[in-house]
Structures are given as structure tokens and as C-alpha cells.
Amino acid sequence: MTRDDALPNSLPRPPLELTRLEEVWETPRGWRFFKSVNNTNIGLMYIGTAILFFILAGILALIMRVQLAVPDNDLVAASTYNQIFTMHGTVMMFLFAIPIVEAIAVYLLPNMLGARDLPFPRLSAYAFWCYAFGGLAFFCTLFWGLAPDGGWFMYPPLTGMKYSPGLNADFWLLGIGFIEISAIAGAIELIVGILFTRAPGMTLRRMPVYAWAMLVVGVMIVIAFPAVIAGTALLELERAFNMPIFEAERGGDPLIWQHLFWFFGHPEVYIIFLPAAGMISTMIPTIAQNRLVGRRTIVVALVGVGIFSFGLWAHHMFTTGLGTLEMTLISAASMAVAIPTGIQVFGWIATLWSGRVTMNAPTLFMLGFMFIFVLGGLTGVMVAVVPFDWQVHDTYFIVAHLHYVLIGGMVFPVFAAIYYWIPLINGNTLSEKWARPIFWLLFGGFNISFFPMHVTGLFGMPRRVYTYSHEMGWDWLNMISTIGSFLFALGILLMIVDAVRTLRRPTKEVGNPWNAATLEWLPSEDYGNRSIPKITSDDPLWDQPTLSQEVADARHYLPNTATGKRETIATSPASAKPAYLMILPGDSWLTVLGAFGTAGFFLLLTVKAMVLAFICGIVAIGSIIAWLWQSDRSVPLREVDIGGGVTLPVGAVGMRSHSWWGTFIMLIVIGLIYSSFAYVYIHTSMRLQICPPPGASLPDTLWTLLNVGLLLGGSLLVWLSDRVKQSLTPWLLVAALVCTTAAFGVDLHGWRLVQLDSTRDAWSASIAILLGFQGVMLFVLLLAAPYLCVRAWRRLIKPENRATRDNIALIWHYVTLQGIAGVLVVRGLLLVME
Amino acid sequence: MSDHFLRRATGASLPFLIWAAHFGFCYIVAAAQCTPGGWRPEGPNPYLLGVVTLAALGACAWIGIAAHKRLKASARKEFTDYVAGIGAVLSIIAIVWTGIPVLLVRGCV
Numbered sequence: 050m051t052r053d054d055a056l057p058n059s060l061p062r063p064p065l066e067l068t069r070l071e072e073v074w075e076t077p078r079g080w081r082f083f084k085s086v087n088n089t090n091i092g093l094m095y096i097g098t099a100i101l102f103f104i105l106a107g108i109l110a111l112i113m114r115v116q117l118a119v120p121d122n123d124l125v126a127a128s129t130y131n132q133i134f135t136m137h138g139t140v141m142m143f144l145f146a147i148p149i150v151e152a153i154a155v156y157l158l159p160n161m162l163g164a165r166d167l168p169f170p171r172l173s174a175y176a177f178w179c180y181a182f183g184g185l186a187f188f189c190t191l192f193w194g195l196a197p198d199g200g201w202f203m204y205p206p207l208t209g210m211k212y213s214p215g216l217n218a219d220f221w222l223l224g225i226g227f228i229e230i231s232a233i234a235g236a237i238e239l240i241v242g243i244l245f246t247r248a249p250g251m252t253l254r255r256m257p258v259y260a261w262a263m264l265v266v267g268v269m270i271v272i273a274f275p276a277v278i279a280g281t282a283l284l285e286l287e288r289a290f291n292m293p294i295f296e297a298e299r300g301g302d303p304l305i306w307q308h309l310f311w312f313f314g315h316p317e318v319y320i321i322f323l324p325a326a327g328m329i330s331t332m333i334p335t336i337a338q339n340r341l342v343g344r345r346t347i348v349v350a351l352v353g354v355g356i357f358s359f360g361l362w363a364h365h366m367f368t369t370g371l372g373t374l375e376m377t378l379i380s381a382a383s384m385a386v387a388i389p390t391g392i393q394v395f396g397w398i399a400t401l402w403s404g405r406v407t408m409n410a411p412t413l414f415m416l417g418f419m420f421i422f423v424l425g426g427l428t429g430v431m432v433a434v435v436p437f438d439w440q441v442h443d444t445y446f447i448v449a450h451l452h453y454v455l456i457g458g459m460v461f462p463v464f465a466a467i468y469y470w471i472p473l474i475n476g477n478t479l480s481e482k483w484a485r486p487i488f489w490l491l492f493g494g495f496n497i498s499f500f501p502m503h504v505t506g507l508f509g510m511p512r513r514v515y516t517y518s519h520e521m522g523w524d525w526l527n528m529i530s531t532i533g534s535f536l537f538a539l540g541i542l543l544m545i546v547d548a549v550r551t552l553r554r555p556t557k558e559v560g561n562p563w564n565a566a567t568l569e570w571l572p573s574e575d576y577g578n579r580s581i582p583k584i585t586s587d588d589p590l591w592d593q594p595t596l597s598q599e600v601a602d603a604r605h606y607l608p609n610t611a612t613g614k615r616e617t618i619a620t621s622p623a624s625a626k627p628a629y630l631m632i633l634p635g636d637s638w639l640t641v642l643g644a645f646g647t648a649g650f651f652l653l654l655t656v657k658a659m660v661l662a663f664i665c666g667i668v669a670i671g672s673i674i675a676w677l678w679q680s681d682r683s684v685p686l687r688e689v690d691i692g693g694g695v696t697l698p699v700g701a702v703g704m705r706s707h708s709w710w711g712t713f714i715m716l717i718v719i720g721l722i723y724s725s726f727a728y729v730y731i732h733t734s735m736r737l738q739i740c741p742p743p744g745a746s747l748p749d750t751l752w753t754l755l756n757v758g759l760l761l762g763g764s765l766l767v768w769l770s771d772r773v774k775q776s777l778t779p780w781l782l783v784a785a786l787v788c789t790t791a792a793f794g795v796d797l798h799g800w801r802l803v804q805l806d807s808t809r810d811a812w813s814a815s816i817a818i819l820l821g822f823q824g825v826m827l828f829v830l831l832l833a834a835p836y837l838c839v840r841a842w843r844r845l846i847k848p849e850n851r852a853t854r855d856n857i858a859l860i861w862h863y864v865t866l867q868g869i870a871g872v873l874v875v876r877g878l879l880l881v882m883e
Numbered sequence: 884m885s886d887h888f889l890r891r892a893t894g895a896s897l898p899f900l901i902w903a904a905h906f907g908f909c910y911i912v913a914a915a916q917c918t919p920g921g922w923r924p925e926g927p928n929p930y931l932l933g934v935v936t937l938a939a940l941g942a943c944a945w946i947g948i949a950a951h952k953r954l955k956a957s958a959r960k961e962f963t964d965y966v967a968g969i970g971a972v973l974s975i976i977a978i979v980w981t982g983i984p985v986l987l988v989r990g991c992v
Contacts, residue, residue: 244888254962345962349969356899357977360906372991374913374927377984382906385977622888735918 056604057583057693066609067579073610074165074576077636084638086170087575088238092156093474095177098184099149104541105188106140109133111538114498118531120519130515131198132217136191138201142317143225144184146459147270150324151235152177153466154263158239160473160569161257163248163584165577165617168707169238171634171676176234178644179227186652187224190217197221200513202310203284205295205303210288219288219655226281227651229274236270237714239263244622245707248568249606250584251625257567258341261348262327265355266320272359273316275718279725280309283818292807292814294729300742301811304369305732309725311362318454319358323351325462326393329415332469333397335565336412337404340588343396350396353389357382367438376435383433390426394419410484411563414465417492421457425450428503443513446506452499464491464544471548473569476557483547490540498533501526566591572601580605581618583693584625611689612699618691619707629701630689634680643672674836681708681852682845702851712856716863723822723867727874730815734878742812745805747879752799753872759792764865767858775846779838785861786834792868793827796820819871826864833857895966898943898974905939905978908932909985917991926990936982940975947971 076085085091112133116124125133155173159166167173190196197217199208208218243264247256256264284306286292293299295306334341341347360382367376397419406412428450432438441447472478505526510517517523561570566588571578580603586592599605606627607618615633620626646669653662688696703709734740741747766785770778800820807817837857840846846854893900909932916923950968954960 252962345965346969349966349973352896352966353899353970353973356896356903359903360910360981372913372917372927374917374984374988374991375910377988378906378910378913378981381981381984382977385980388976389973621886623886623891626886735915 056599057606057691057695058580058604058608060602060604062603062608066603069613070576070579070608070610071574073613073615073635074574076575081636084636084641086174086634086636086640088155088159088167088170088173089575089577091170091173091177092152092154094181095152096149096156098177098181099145099152102140102144102184102188103149104545106137106145107538107541109137109140111534113137114531114534116515117517117527119528120517120521120524122516125515127515128198129194131513132191132194132196134513135197135200135203135221136188139197139221139225140184140188141455142201143228144180144188146321146455147232147317148180148184149463150266150321150459151232151239153328153463153470154239154266154324155235157470157473157569158242158260158263159246159577160571160573161567162243162246162260163251163568163571163578163582164242164246165581166246166615166633167238167242168245168619168631168633169241169711171637171640172234172711173238174637174640175644175673176231176238178641179231179234179647182645182648183224183228183231183652186648187220187228190220190224195220202314203306204310205284205287205306206297208284209295210291216655219285220652222281222285222288223651223655226278226285227647229278229281232270233274233715233718236267236274237711240267240271240714241707241710243267244710245619245628246617246631247620247625248582248584249618249620249625249627251620253623253625254345255584255587255625258330258344258347258351259324259327259567262323262330262351265351266323269316269320269323269355269358271714271718272721273313273320275721276309276725277313279722279729280306280313282722283309283726283729286814286818290807292817293811294733294814294818296811299810300733300737301814302732302736304366305729307366307369308362308728308732311365312359315362315365316355316358318458319354321455322458323354325418325459325466326351326354328462328466328469329397329418330393331565331567332411332415332465333400334404334588335469335563336409336415337401337406338564339400339404341396342399342403343392344587347393347396350389350392354386354393357386357389361386364433364438367435368442380433380435384430387426387430394423410468410479410481410488411465413484413488414461414468417488418457418461418465421453421461421492421495423457425453425455425457429454441506443511444506445502445510445512448512449499449502449506452495452502456495456499461491467544467548469563470569471551472559472562473573475552475554476559477551477554478562479544479547479551483543487540487543487547490536490543494533494536494538494540496533498530498537501529501533505530561590561597571597577617578605579603580608580692582606606693606695607691611691612684612686614684618697619701627691627695627697628705630691630697630699631707632684632700634676637676637679639672639676643669643676646670646672670832674832677836677853681850683847683850687849700849700852702849703855706852706855708852709855709859712859716859719826720863720867723819723870726815726818726822727871730812730819730874731878733811733815734882737812740812740879740882742810744809745813746803747876748799748803752795752802753876756792756796756799757869757872759788759795760865760868763789763792764862767861771854771858775841775844778841778846782834782838782841786830789830789861789864790827793823796823796868816875819875823864823868823871826860826867830861830864833860891963895963896970898946898967898970901939901942901946902974902977902981905935906981908935909981924991927985927988929985929989932985933982936978936985939978940982943971943974943978947975 076090116122195216197220199213199218203221243260283294287294293301295301295303330341330347363371363379364383468479505523510523578600580600582596582600582605589596615635617631618627619629619631621628646665649665650662650669653665684699686699688698690696763785766781770781805813807814840853913927916927947968950964953964
């Protein structure tokens with residue numbers, strides 16, 4: 050049998066097959082483009098917006114450098130400078146670095162995985178618009194003098210009400226807090242997409258290293274971000290409702306913020322480095338025309354870095370008075386993470402060494418990355434040594450180190466990626482002639498700017514000072530740094546000009562300009578590839594040389610739209626065997642409206658425009674419900690033939706379904722937010738000599754038992770509602786809702802009887818927060834249960850369309866579990882402490 | 884989840900999870916025993932932490948050796964075995980590294 054005979058589909062194809070496929074996936078034109086939810090389009094808008102924030106934050110950096118160029122400068126006042134450095138760090142980290150790595154992933158991954166799209170395109174669109182609306186509004190606070198001014202990590206007590214009474218800190222807490230929710234939405238899309246929508250045959254072993262990196266990063270976001278979301282919620286609660294979580298006088302502890310922030314903040318460095326590492330591992334084999342040396346080991350190293358990075362958070366806290374053993378443990382972990390990072394670097398060097406390297410623009414930027422990042426890594430090992438860190442903490446040495454890590458480890462790889470992947474947009478490459486001066490301006494400018502800062506820091510210049518006196522002897526070092534920063538900015542400007550020129554050129558066929566091995570270089574349109582490829586190797590375009598033509602000729606899987614809707618093949622997570630046909634939602638304004646409402650709710654809440662905020666909140670909830678209402682619907686076909694004798698069911702239920710996994714991951718996030726609150730309770734309890742503190746006590750056990758009984762009753766009724774006649778289902782759900790609501794009421798009543806006062810002390814506040822979060826989850830059920838009842842009454846729940854039912858049941862059981870876990874933590878800790 | 888993804892993923896990443904559990908346990912014990920309430924004023928218990936460190940090392944070594952044997956025995960190399968094997972080596976290094984302070988550091992301050 051020839052290879053031709055072994056292909057899943059034969060020629061000729063039915064006459065209207067391609068037309069139908071194009072119609073279903075067509076990107077809206079004109080202003081309607083903005084309702085597009087296709088991840089490739091969303092990815093482009095996402096990348097563009099992230100670059101806009103990079104430029105804005107870069108301008109802020111230049112203002113800072115001008116201010117520091119000479120001693121005793123009065124270009125900007127101290128208060129303005131505080132806002133500028135806070136916004137520079139915040140915007141670079143939260144509105145550029147994290148978004149752009151997710152943006153590049155949602156743009157590249159559908160094609161790199163051989164999928165028509167990722168599983169939740171509307172979620173991606175919602176996440177993007179939340180970020181765009183929220184981010185731009187947040188940036189504009191700078192023009193009204195309302196921008197946050199407590200540094201990008203916003204340490205209390207400086208950012209508490211006492212020392213920061215204005216709205217500045219609130220904008221950070223509410224603005225950034227909800228933008229992080231969009232990062233989590235992106236992570237859910239990436240994890241489920243990578244696990245469920247890989248092309249048939251693309252097993253975990255064959256999966257591109259970039260996809261591996263993004264899988265690890267997605268999991269890291271899910272684990273790390275809840276801590277900062279919890280932290281921002283706690284600080285806002287302290288500021289708005291006088292709940293003294295971080296106030297030492299009332300039993301709180303400012304270190305709680307630092308633990309929560311850095312439990313997110315340190316892994317975040319790797320959250321933005323690992324995607325860059327994944328891109329490098331994808332680009333290097335192409336430019337060396339050589340398979341990645343130690344590919345499997347590099348994948349394991351990625352996983353190792355991801356996990357080890359969670360043991361490093363407190364190395365930002367060596368000067369806060371942590372115990373000696375805790376500090377040395379963290380110090381040791383900080384050095385241990387260098388080993389898997391080193392494995393990757395040596396793998397890249399070995400690949401280059403044994404290949405035939407073409408010295409083009411992506412190569413230059415990758416070499417620049419290696420040089421700068423390795424230097425940043427080395428100073429990282431230096432500051433992991435506790436006594437050295439004590440000397441350089443909060444000096445310009447740290448500013449130099451973090452920029453070497455972040456610009457070297459993330460910005461240079463992103464620039465390499467832009468040079469490498471920009472032809473995917475319209476077939477044109479950036480100018481190789483311009484690339485060299487641009488690279489040297491960026492590389493030289495960067496090193497001229499930041500290398501002297503190591504010395505400035507060792508000479509004792511603290512970070513974040515708005516000026517300094519001539520006697521300190523820092524003048525010439527600062528002047529050199531300022532000159533370097535402008536050279537760097539010139540490089541960026543030239544790169545933007547070149548990118549605009551390139552994108553304005555007429556579209557031409559993309560082809561495979563670098564002779565790459567990965568699937569994003571297959572011929573692609575709005576619908577992705579004409580047919581979904583069958584993969585048989587690690588480097589498909591090298592090992593399957595006729596693949597491009599076969600895919601374009603519709604010889605592989607699913608060359609049509611079988612159901613008349615947008616769809617892709619869902620494969621099994623490990624072995625990538627075709628599992629079911631995944632129906633994908635179409636374009637919609639609801640995602641834009643929902644995001645607008647969400648951003649409006651949080652930002653208007655900040656300025657205490659309560660009525661408008663709640664109107665926006667209702668718009669957001671209404672839009673999301675309307676968008677969900679359109680999903681989980683029947684299609685005329687139960688099975689489809691995708692070619693090659695493979696017949697797949699349409700959709701899946703339970704754990705086999707992508708939507709179940711999306712919900713499950715979301716619940717992990719919620720569970721980790723709750724765990725962060727539980728940690729606050731444990732931390733405040735263990736700081737007490739007598740616990741509960743004087744004036745506070747636990748409610749009678751009777752109320753607790755009643756609470757647990759009602760929670761279990763609610764879950765039992767939900768379980769039963771799936772096992773009775775459908776006409777009875779809504780009534781059982783109503784009864785379950787009554788039980789769960791009563792459980793919360795009983796719990797609340799028990800605490801009211803013992804006069805729990807959340808403003809009296811941190812211990813009471815931590816209990817109130819656990820209680821309040823249970824209330825938030827009850828609110829979710831109060832929305833979800835009637836929604837499910839209406840769907841049941843409208844007979845939209847069927848054996849093949851039960852994702853809504855399964856997902857709401859999952860949330861319900863989680864709420865029960867959370868309530869019981871809360872009881873166990875609150876009462877169990879006191880038992881242990883006795 | 885027809886291909887036992889969760890089981891395979893957990894098995895492959897088990898050495899790293901053991902490192903995380905060991906690290907978390909040591910950190911929490913050190914923090915808890917040095918609380919203002921003074922659960923153990925003389926400092927974290929080195930014997931408890933030492934035994935846990937040895938147990939973690941033993942578990943990782945066992946996983947690594949088992950993965951190595953499976954890779955040698957089977958003609959069809961399982962990727963998850965490879966991940967578990969390399970992961971065990973990395974985790975052993977990291978546990979030894981984080982275990983050194985347990986041996987050397989005494990007291991709370």
C-alpha cells in the first residue's frame with residue numbers, strides 16, 4: 050500500500066465542501082471583526098494590545114531614566130515618580146508580560162496542534178476584552194494622578210488605608226485583580242486545548258516543546274494566580290471594610306501579603322520565562338536545521354522548573370525576619386531550580402553546536418537571549434545566597450538582576466519569535482537588513498543601560514528613589530544607564546516601523562520560509578488547516594515531507610464541516626486518539642459586552658459609583674448567561690465520519706468532555722483562592738498566644754453540625770435530581786438550593802450568636818472572609834440553579850446534552866466540600882493548637 | 884480520559900510531587916515550631932525532618948529505579964517512564980540540596 054492509499058480521505062472532494070467550510074469559519078469584516086472569537090484573530094488583537102502596553106510602560110521607563118540621568122533633578126515630583134515606577138512595573142508585568150505569552154499561545158497553538166480552534170474561543174475573547182478594557186482604563190488613571198504608587202508589589206502597611214488613603218491603591222487592587230481573572234481564563238483555554246485538541250497521532254511525546262511549555266505554564270497560572278487574587282481581595286477588604294488582616298496592632302501581619310504575593314510573584318517569573326523557553330526550543334531546531342538535542346530531557350526540565358519554582362517565593366523576603374531554616378530551605382530551592390534551567394540551556398547550545406546555523410534575525414535575538422539570560426540567572430544564584438541578598442536587597446543590583454532575567458529571558462525571545470512567526474500573518478518577513486542594526490541597538494542599549502546598575506546597586510543606590518545627591522557618586526553610572534535606555538528605545542522604534550511596513554505589504558503565500566518542522570507552517574485559513582493532519586513523528590514537516598500538500602488537498606481527517614457548525618476533532622489527552630467531534634461556538638458580541646460589563650463593574654466599584662457598577666455587573670452576568678444559553682445544544686447528527694474509517698460521536702459527556710475539564714480547572718482555582726484564605730486564618734491563629742483571641746469564640750457545635758448536614762443534603766438532592774424523571778429535576782434542584790442556602794444561613798447565625806466582629810481583630814476577620822467566600826459561592830449557585838431549572842423545563846437537558854447539568858452539579862458538590870473543609874480547618878486547627 | 888491520562892500524568896510527575904511535599908512539610912514544620920506560641924522553642928525538630936528527608940529520597944530512588952527497569956525491559960519505551968526517571972534524578976538532587984539545611988541549621992533565629 051502506498052502512502053497515498055493510507056491517507057484518511059480520498060480525492061476528488063465533494064464540490065461544495067470547501068465553500069461550506071469557509072462560510073462557517075469566515076471572519077467577519079469591517080467593525081464586525083471585533084465580535085470574532087476565533088483564537089487566531091483574538092491572538093492577533095491580544096498581541097497588538099500587549100505590545101501597546103509594552104510601549105506605554107517603556108515610555109514611563111524613559112521618563113524615569115531622564116529623571117535619574119543627573120543628580121537633584123526636578124523633572125518629576127516624588128509623588129509622580131512613585132506613580133510612574135509603580136505603573137511601569139505593574140503594566141510591564143500584568144499588562145504586557147503575562148498577556149503577550151498567553152496571546153502568542155492562543156495565536157500559535159491552534160495551528161501548531163493541528164486544531165481548527167481551541168475548545169473555548171468565547172472564553173478567550175471574553176478574557177481578551179476584559180484585559181483590553183480594564184487595562185486601558187487602568188492605565189488612564191495615570192492622567193488623573195490616581196495611578197497606584199506603592200510599587201508593583203504593593204506592600205502593606207504602605208498601601209493600607211493609613212498611609213495610602215486615596216483611590217490609587219484601590220485601582221491597583223480591583224483593576225489588576227480582575228485582569229488576573231482573564232489570565233486564568235486564558236490558562237484554562239490553553240490547558241484544555243493542549244490536552245484535547247491535538248491532531249490525531251500527536252502523542253504527549255510528539256507534542257511540540259512549545260505546547261509542553263504552555264501546558265506547564267497553564268498549570269502554573271492555575272496554581273499561582275489564586276494567591277494574588279486572594280491577596281488583592283484581602284487588602285481591598287481591609288481598606289474598604291476595616292478588616293485588619295495586615296495590621297499588626299490588631300493581630301494581623303503584613304507578611305501575609307508578602308507570602309501571598311510572592312507565592313504568585315516568583316512563579317510568575319517562570320510563567321513568562323517558560324513560554325519563551327518553549328519558543329526557543331521550537332525555533333532553535335529550525336535555525337540549526339537539526340533536531341532538538343535532549344528533547345525529552347528538555348520537556349522534563351520544563352516540568353521540573355515549573356514545580357521547583359513554587360519553592361522560591363520567600364527568597365524575595367530574606368530581609369523580613371523569616372526563620373533561619375525557612376530562609377535556607379528557600380535558598381537551597383532557588384539554587385536547585387538552576388539545574389533544570391541549565392539542562393535547557395545546554396540542550397539549546399548542543400543543538401546549535403551540532404547543526405548548521407543560519408545567522409538570521411531570529412538567530413541573533415536568540416543568541417542575545419542566551420547571553421543576557423545566563424547573566425541574569427547567575428546574578429539570581431548570587432541573590433539566592435542569603436547574606437549577599439541582605440547586602441543588595443532593594444538596591445539597583447536587584448533592578449539590574451530582574452531586568453536581565455525579564456528582558457533577557459522573555460523580551461528577547463519574544464522579539465526572536467516576532468521575527469520568526471510574523472510571516473504567518475501575511476506571508477512577509479521583517480527586513481533582514483534592518484534586523485542587524487535593530488538587534489545591536491537593543492542588545493547594546495540593554496547592556497549599556499542595565500549592566501552599570503549592578504555597580505550602582507553595589508555602591509548603595511536604593512531602588513525607587515526619585516533623585517539623589519551629587520555626593521553619592523552615582524551620577525556617571527546613571528547617565529550611562531539613561532543613554533543605554535534611549536538606544537534601546539530607538540531599537541524598539543525601528544522595529545515597530547519595520548513591523549508596520551511589513552504588515553502593510555500585500556499578502557502573499559506563507560509557505561514555510563524557515564523550513565520549520567512544526568504544523569503552524571501548514572497552509573492555513575480562517576478554518577485552520579483544510580484537513581486535520583495525522584501525525585507520525587516529532588518533527589512532522591521534516592519527516593512527512595508531503596504533509597503540507599496532503600493537508601491542503603483535504604486528504605487528512607475532517608476535511609469538511611460535518612454538522613454545519615464550527616468543529617474540531619477532540620483527541621485523547623495522552624495518546625491523541627480521535628475521541629469525539631467537538632462543536633465550537635461561533636462569533637458573538639456577547640463576549641465583548643460581558644467583558645465591558647465586568648471591567649465597568651470593577652472599575653466603577655473602585656470610584657464608589659455603586660449604582661453604575663451594579664448595572665455593569667448585571668450586564669456582565671446577563672451577557673455570560675446569554676452566551677452559555679446558546680451552548681450545549683443538540684445537533685442533527687449523533688456520529689460523523691472523519692475519514693480513514695474513523696467514526697466519532699458528536700460531543701462527549703462527563704469526564705470525557707472538555708467542558709467538564711474546564712469547569713474542574715476553574716474549581717481548582719476557586720479552591721486555591723479559598724485555601725489562601727484558610728492559610729490566612731492559620732497564620733493569624735498561630736501568631737496568637739491564646740486562640741481564639743479574647744472576646745472571640747467558636748459557635749456552638751450544634752450550628753456547625755446543622756450546617757454540615759444541610760450542605761450534604763443539598764448535594765444529595767442534586768445527585769438525586771439526575772436519577773429521577775426529568776419533570777421532577779427542577780423541583781429537586783430548588784429543594785437542594787433551599788438546603789444549601791439554609792446551611793449558609795445557619796453558619797452565619799451561629800457566628801452572629803458569638804458576635805463575630807470582622808473589624809475587632811485579624812483572627813475574626815479571617816473567619817469572616819472564609820464565611821464571606823462561602824457566600825460568594827452560594828451566590829453562584831443562586832444564579833446557576835434557576836438557570837439549570839429553566840433549561841430542564843425547556844427540555845434542553847438530554848442524555849447527549851448534559852454538560853450544563855454535569856458542570857453545575859460539579860460546582861454544587863464543590864461548594865459542599867468547601868463548606869465542610871472550612872469547618873474542619875477552623876475547628877481542627879484549634880484542636881491541634883490545644 | 885480513556886487513556887488513563889490522570890494516572891499516567893501523576894505517575895510521571897510523582898518524583899516532583901514528592902519534592903514539593905518534602906519541601907512544603909519542612910517549611911511548614913520549621914515555621915510552625917517557631918511560632919510566637921513557641922511550639923518548640925529550641926527550634927525545628929531535626930530528627931523529624933531528617934527522617935522525612937530520607938523517606939522522600941528513598942521514594943524518589945525507588946520510582947527512578949522502577950522507571951529505569953521498565954525502560955530497559957520494554958521494547959516500547961513509554962514516555963511517562965522516561966519523565967519519571969529523569970524527574971527522579973532531578974528531584975533527588977533537589978531534595979538532597981534542600982535537606983542540607985535540615986542537617987546544619989539549629990534554632991529558630
